[in-house]
Amino acid sequence: xxxxxxxDDLKKFREEAKKTTTTRQETESMIIxxxxxxxxxxxxxxxxxxxxxxxxxxxxxxxxxxxxGCIGMCEKEVLLDVKLKGRExxxxxxxxxxxxPRIITNHVINGxxxxxxxxxxxxx
Amino acid sequence: MxxxxxxxxxxxxxxxxAGAKEILLYIKExxxxxxxxxxxxxxGRGMDEDLLKCVVDPFKTTRKTRRVGLGLSLFxxxxxxxxGDLKVLSTPGKxxxxxxxxxxxxxxxxxxxxxxxxxxxFLMGSPSMNLKYVHRxxxxxxxxxxxxxxxxxxxxxxxxxxxxxxxxKGFLEQELLKLYGGEPDG
Numbered sequence: 001x002x003x004x005x006x007x008d009d010l011k012k013f014r015e016e017a018k019k020t021t022t023t024r025q026e027t028e029s030m031i032i033x034x035x036x037x038x039x040x041x042x043x044x045x046x047x048x049x050x051x052x053x054x055x056x057x058x059x060x061x062x063x064x065x066x067x068x069g070c071i072g073m074c075e076k077e078v079l080l081d082v083k084l085k086g087r088e089x090x091x092x093x094x095x096x097x098x099x100x101p102r103i104i105t106n107h108v109i110n111g112x113x114x115x116x117x118x119x120x121x122x123x124x
Numbered sequence: 125m126x127x128x129x130x131x132x133x134x135x136x137x138x139x140x141x142a143g144a145k146e147i148l149l150y151i152k153e154x155x156x157x158x159x160x161x162x163x164x165x166x167x168g169r170g171m172d173e174d175l176l177k178c179v180v181d182p183f184k185t186t187r188k189t190r191r192v193g194l195g196l197s198l199f200x201x202x203x204x205x206x207x208g209d210l211k212v213l214s215t216p217g218k219x220x221x222x223x224x225x226x227x228x229x230x231x232x233x234x235x236x237x238x239x240x241x242x243x244x245x246f247l248m249g250s251p252s253m254n255l256k257y258v259h260r261x262x263x264x265x266x267x268x269x270x271x272x273x274x275x276x277x278x279x280x281x282x283x284x285x286x287x288x289x290x291x292x293k294g295f296l297e298q299e300l301l302k303l304y305g306g307e308p309d310g
Contacts, residue, residue, distance in 0.1 A: 010276045010291065035281065037195040040134050041125055045238075048245035052293070055286035067249025069141055096167055 029108055034079035036081045041076030042077035043096065050097035054104045063108060076119050082107050095121030127237025128162070131199040135164045135222050136246050138195060140166025142220060146254040153228060153236070153261045158207070160228040167219040171212075179212050199224060206230035243268070248289050251281035266303045268296060269308035283296060 031051060035044050043072060048065075055063055076093035082103065085091040090113055094105060099117055106112045125133050128138050132149065144166035152161040171179065182197040199222075200210035208226025226233060243257060247270065257268040272281050273292060283289045 007272055007276060007295065010273060010288070013291070014277050016287075032287075033249065035133075035137050035245075037134050037137075037198070040130050045130065045133060045241055045245045049241045052244065052286055052289055059287075060276040061285050061287055063286070064256055067137070067140075067247045069137065071127070071258060083215065 002059045021061060028085040030066060030079040030081070031104075031108065032066045032068050032083070034069075034071065034077055035067040036074075036077075038070055038074035039079065042080045042094075046097045047078045047080060047095055047100060050100035050102070054101050058104070058109075059109070060104070069072040073119070079119070085110060085112070086109070090118060091120045092117040125198060125202070126234060128160075128202070128234050129237035129239050129242040131195075131202060132164065133242045133246055134195045134200065135147075137249075138222075139166035139168050140162065140250050140253070142166060142170070144168035144219065144253075147256070149255065149257045150257045151236070151239075151257075155228055155262055158228045160206075160226045160233065160277070162222075162224040164222045165219065170216045170218050171196040171214040171285060176212060176214050180210065191257050196222070202226075202234060231244060240293050243296060244283075244289050244293040247283040247292075249285040259300070261303050261305075264305070265301050266299050268299065286300050 015048070015123050033039065033044055033051070035048075040052065048067075051065060054067070055061070068081075071079065073093070078093075078095045080092045080095045081089055081091070084107075092099070092114065095103070095117065099114075103114050103117070106114050125134070136147060136149070146167045148163070148165040150161070150163040150165075152159070154160070162203075180196045180200050180254075182194050186258060196210065196212065203210045203224050203226045206226035207230055208224065210222065212220065212222055214220040227232045239259070243255070247253065247255065253270065255270045256288045257267075270282075273288070277288065279285075283292070
């Protein structure tokens, strides 16, 4: 990826960006990162940036990334949820940046839950 | 927190929880006067006097998932260790200002840390936020506005697209390098 010399360079990317916005609504894959004080002190920022690296490397612009505050499982932070369309939401705990490529390849792309990192499926 | 920027990320998240649509983040690294200033101003729902009085008390929190709220108290502790303080000003319905000042060259001052990663991880989680980020280092200044990115891409949530987030992160890295007086590569 070329570096931006100025924000003007973004203009070249405008049409492509519009296209990905429309495809996203159909796929609805979600990654949610716990970004409360507990999540941040456990390394949520590094996990978020690892997600960005991986999505960018794989050109996965149709995946939604979102954040949530503290959900009360502070000791298991960094918490990362994956919700694929039509599938139940899966919560991973004590996630490190090194775990991110595995979660994205196995779960987000191929639909296979990374069982050893799962801490819960709160919606069921 | 190992870095001041992680405290900043934490306070930015408070603004999100308060329903803010606009945030101003101001950082001033004043080496000459040995002063480090961080201001975060939002237009969220604000707090009344009672809540404001106990806002840095770790055992008061508005959340229901746990009974302690550590964010502001941790940042205040860091500031006080470095001959400074953290103050919160707020008006219900208008917004909140978190004002932090500390000694820039104090032994115990944590490094500012990685601001591009901080800003981008924040914007990925809150892609529609209007954030203005002003960073001064001695007499130099950098300004970044998410509104400009929104206008340019004609999108309300530009940071939802990984490629955009990635490009803007690279842009911020270069701008900060320039701010600190280094030569941008490429």
